[in-house]
Amino acid sequence: MSDIDKADVVHTRIWQEEPEPENAFATRAAFCRGYDVYGQMLGSARWIDMLLLLLRDELPPPSQRDALETLAVALANPGPRDPSVHAAMCGGVGGSAMAAALMAALAVGAGRNGGARDVRDAMEAWAQCGPEYRAWCERAAPQRRDPLEAFPDPQHVAGFDPNGTVLPTIVRQLLAAIDRGTNTPRIAWLRANLDDLCARIGLPLTHSGVAAALFADLGLAPAEGELLFLLLRLPGAGAHALEQQQHGYRRFPFYQIDLTSEPRA
Amino acid sequence: MNGPDQLLQNTGRLRTAMGECFPGTHTIFRGHDLHRELLEMDWVGLYVFGITGRKLTDAQVRVLHAIWVCTSYPDTRLWNNRVAALAASARSSANLGIVAGLALSEATTYGGQAGMRSLHFLIETQRRVRDGADLEQVVLEEKAARRIYGYGRPINSIDERLPWIMQVAANFGLDQGTHVRLAHAVEAILQPRYPKLRMNYAALHAALIADMGLSVREYQMLRVPTFLAGMPPCVADAAAKPEGTLFPTPCAAIAYEGQDHRTWPR
Numbered sequence: 001m002s003d004i005d006k007a008d009v010v011h012t013r014i015w016q017e018e019p020e021p022e023n024a025f026a027t028r029a030a031f032c033r034g035y036d037v038y039g040q041m042l043g044s045a046r047w048i049d050m051l052l053l054l055l056r057d058e059l060p061p062p063s064q065r066d067a068l069e070t071l072a073v074a075l076a077n078p079g080p081r082d083p084s085v086h087a088a089m090c091g092g093v094g095g096s097a098m099a100a101a102l103m104a105a106l107a108v109g110a111g112r113n114g115g116a117r118d119v120r121d122a123m124e125a126w127a128q129c130g131p132e133y134r135a136w137c138e139r140a141a142p143q144r145r146d147p148l149e150a151f152p153d154p155q156h157v158a159g160f161d162p163n164g165t166v167l168p169t170i171v172r173q174l175l176a177a178i179d180r181g182t183n184t185p186r187i188a189w190l191r192a193n194l195d196d197l198c199a200r201i202g203l204p205l206t207h208s209g210v211a212a213a214l215f216a217d218l219g220l221a222p223a224e225g226e227l228l229f230l231l232l233r234l235p236g237a238g239a240h241a242l243e244q245q246q247h248g249y250r251r252f253p254f255y256q257i258d259l260t261s262e263p264r265a
Numbered sequence: 266m267n268g269p270d271q272l273l274q275n276t277g278r279l280r281t282a283m284g285e286c287f288p289g290t291h292t293i294f295r296g297h298d299l300h301r302e303l304l305e306m307d308w309v310g311l312y313v314f315g316i317t318g319r320k321l322t323d324a325q326v327r328v329l330h331a332i333w334v335c336t337s338y339p340d341t342r343l344w345n346n347r348v349a350a351l352a353a354s355a356r357s358s359a360n361l362g363i364v365a366g367l368a369l370s371e372a373t374t375y376g377g378q379a380g381m382r383s384l385h386f387l388i389e390t391q392r393r394v395r396d397g398a399d400l401e402q403v404v405l406e407e408k409a410a411r412r413i414y415g416y417g418r419p420i421n422s423i424d425e426r427l428p429w430i431m432q433v434a435a436n437f438g439l440d441q442g443t444h445v446r447l448a449h450a451v452e453a454i455l456q457p458r459y460p461k462l463r464m465n466y467a468a469l470h471a472a473l474i475a476d477m478g479l480s481v482r483e484y485q486m487l488r489v490p491t492f493l494a495g496m497p498p499c500v501a502d503a504a505a506k507p508e509g510t511l512f513p514t515p516c517a518a519i520a521y522e523g524q525d526h527r528t529w530p531r
Contacts, residue, residue: 013522016521024515031521259281
């Protein structure tokens, strides 16, 4: 340590590594928030435990972790109709690198229309509105973001589908599957008041809204929820990209353009 | 029409005036035959035309070139450049590394979002002054309410790029535009009260671009390649060195500040 400039040190509460005696770059033991990852956690901790431990010193109760794991199963594949998965498939059919396909899925899936920013917005709405009809309804008008953000301003109530007209059955099933009663109070409230709330907002709840409610129930910050939503939806994007890579571009939509501008003479 | 009806109407087809390629024959770019009509355009001019549908003057395009040249810093320590170089050192694709570096460049402490907010501030302030507001009052109220992007700079408050780009702007007669003069006037108001809040590159180049008539969202697209030219030298350098040797981190360079060692609850 003596020859390392203090300014060149990474500070972290998350991770600690002890080196092998003969190599400062080889890890003898790794600790996540104090737990021996390779000595104790492997074979005992669940993937979802590790995800949460990376964000918090202490794990939430088992019932909340179960709920998150259930949500993770649902989010793992948004399906090939989802724009983020479509973006990844564009990488597959063109022979792009797998990292490029996932970067494409992240870029498209980051947005405010059902993407990770929508989750972040909805978590901020939970912080402001809580389980109050009136507060949620007052958010029905799109709100300008201040300060200006890289993402365009919201155009609908976060967590609800701006193009939806009916509540999809799978959203109702998802809510039921992750409801842990008093340990997931926002989910329980949503589930109990779902039809009334959707009617008052004028739009159906969507996956991003369910995810935001559960993330808030777990005590996560909006930025943490945004991050988890991005991470948890990547497996499906990658799998569909690989599948389309095998199919090739000839079996992938190229669509039709109706060009409304004529070349000038 | 909205909801599923609107989605159905757009299924499988795109109605657009922007363009289409006709493989084997030609390509239409915003109503122009790309090869017949636009081939002689400056690339940056074409880029702006693609964003706005407007063709800038040669002088404006030259200033845009200068804006980008002026901030092409091949310093691998800079966070966005570092990402591109780390990709090279990790023997990833140079394309992936540079694109990731560009993605990072839309940052709030520097780069894209700082520039957007600076442009937004200048456009809004200009509008309010035009409507009769007092500039000093507007600026001081803004400062009291939030950070004014485009003024102040970490490490050293003097931005070495300003005199260079102002000289280029003067050479092309673009140094006295409404927003450029406004940007200087804002600095003059801030300086006596907040000596460290000197104008930085975000404000000046935002002002120059505002004078070209671009909106904030048009600027967001325009500025994507701003730091691009500084990245390839960093990538090439890292690629030429032994793999994994860029800023290697020994275990001792991690300062752990978390929980003490404890037993995992099985």
